[in-house]
Amino acid sequence: MDDRERQSRDAKRRHLERMLPRADGFHEVSRGRAGTIYYREGERVLALEWEMNAVEPGILLYLHGLDEWVLPAPEPTSAADRRRLRAALDRYAGRYRGTVRFVEDT
Secondary structure (H helix, E strand, O other): OOHHHHHHHHHHHHHHHHHOOOOOEEEEEEEOOEEEEEEEEOOEEEEEEEEEOOOOOOEEEEHHHHHEEOEOOOEEOOHHHHHHHHHHHHHHHHHHOOOEEEEOOO
């Protein structure tokens, strides 16, 4: 990784650390018709992208974000972590009463 990539990664990390609450759990950030659902567990953070569903009411939630912790440094999640995180995500999404469609691949 060259200096420019490292500086970009560090700037993104600092921005996320300032923006996200320190509490563990899910935190939503909206940007118009799309956004990110962050999941914090101690110092580790996942980022799950979502967008408004253009076909039916609700959102599309892209699950590829379960594959990697983005903070404190990019690191793959374990299979056990992915199962546990998906179960927590299912419980969290339940509050939307069936309006969340999970997308496995993008």
